[in-house]
Amino acid sequence: MPEVATRELTFAQAVREALAEEMRRDKRVCIFGEDVAEAGTPFKVLSGLVEEFGAERVIDTPISEAGFTGMGVGAAMTGLRPVVDIMFGDFLTLTMDQMVNQAAKVHYMSGGTWKVPMVLRTTLGATRRSAAQHSQSLHAWLCHVPGLKVVMPSTPYDAKGLLKSSIRDENPVVFFEDKMMYKLKGPVPEEEYTIPLGVAEVKRKGEDITIVATSSMVQVALGAAELLEKIGLSAEVIDPRTMWPLDEKALVESVKKTSRAVVVDEGYGRYGVTGEIASVIAEGAFYSLEAPVKRMGAMHVPIPFSPSLEDVTVPTEQTVFEAARTLCGKA
């Protein structure tokens, strides 16, 4: 982090500040989605924006995810820079044609003549007791599609810097915020900054094992690293920050140094982000590995409602700690 004056902001405040700064900088930037204006979304992430920028730029829509996402694509092609708000990541299913067949393909299919500088902000993450249709982490679906970029910040600092870069990007960018992180606090510089897409960050240096973690799983990984330290194991925690573009080099370099890797992500493990990253590591650091790469994701079940069931569906500090300890031969 640069040596500048900072203050503590929550993740939600950091997102809001990024949006406000970009809307002040560029009049083409506008927000639309369900209850984004006076309500400021159910998570209050956008509170205050409609008061500053007006209902012309912070626009409440009907409950029509496909319709207003498609409008985001068309508006982005024709001179606006929309930030489309999809309240819960589960509702991405309703936008899939617009994202997969339209947004992602316009530039390529038109031979590079049209561009779609649009951001779709949405959420992921379980453990909010919201059951199976408000708790999924479906980011891998979007990562699968050429033409989209996928961003998953893990701290207020990253959220702000990455969102500003996403808004300035000339491509459709899907920006995932873990709804359980909105109240997470962290230092954010007073001065303006951006974070380029495609650059991973080592969140904690270590020697014995690499934990690759995304979004809220970074906090889980950092907690696990503390537990590992108590038994004499030094874990490196690295956050790719963007799933695409993926900073493959940084991930491979870390594992070449530590020789072991756990990959933790809140999406489903099967055919998911962890599989992709494990494969990158296996291909890039095969001769340095002393153990198979371990993947940890959501259990392959619809997210259950009951707390006693829901809590066991996602990786925790304890389960990551145990997996890492086993990989290091200290079980």
Next chain:
Amino acid sequence: MTLATDQSKTKVEPKTEHWMRMYRRMVMIREFEEQVNELYTRALMPGLAHLYIGQEAVAVGICEALRQDDYITSTHRGHGHCVAKGASPDRMFAELLGKEAGYCRGKGGSMHIADPATGNLGANAIVGGSAGIATGAALSSKRLGTGQVAVCFFGEGALGQGVLYEVMNLASLWKLPAIYVCENNLYTEYTHYSETTAGDILARGTAFGVQAESVDGQDVRAVYEAAHRLVERARKGEGPAFLVCNTYRYTGHHVGDINREYYRSKQEELEWKTKRDPIKNYSQWLVEQKISDESKLKEIQEEVRAEMKAAVEFAIAAPYPTVDQVDQDVYA
């Protein structure tokens, strides 16, 4: 566009050059499509194409009412819309053949022609798939105050897609300059629309407070008159419109759909072709009105045919994209 519009009346009287331009454009579309069919039967075109023959008056009548910078979105049956909006046949043929000189550098093909210079946001191979894009373009126009109108072309098959109704609701709420042009050519692929479409088509627009009208899609003057009125209304900020153009697809769903008797009769096709052909009927009107004569019209046809042949030759001779372009333009 220069129009001899008498402001004291709502009736629009385009000058001779506009009447003749509509004729030429319709002939261009038909000749273009005849050449496409020829390319297909000679096995010179990769894949398939969906011909617009029979529906020429819709694209031409609508686009005649548009400015060059007005937007359109088109469909899998989109060649007519592209020509009517001003695309060059040579680059269109090149695209159909997958050549680098094509509008999409060979990456889009028949169903994805796009052209920023003529406001063409792109043809779409998802039925109803461009409804959001067109409405978003209308939102940009309103927000940026450019006065542009966005026309969304779609077939009656798209009436089964929910996203269309989502954006019509939004366009009406926000009074966007969007025109939803439903080309009812009677067949949703191989199925008569009456088997797929319940209730009243126009009511789908009026339910949202969208100005809804229908017009004889074989009559280019009627289409133009309705389009001009609705487009100017939208441009003035009076909101979106839903225009149903009743028309007919002369050929199959695509060039390979030859034996069609299991879903419609040859007699039906013949009746439309002989009694309701948009070019033939318009030609007759032009002659009756002494705007043109038969020899002049024939001359135009021959000019257009020669132009199309030259465009095809250009496309055939044009090189394919080099393999290194395959991963270019995935990201901007």
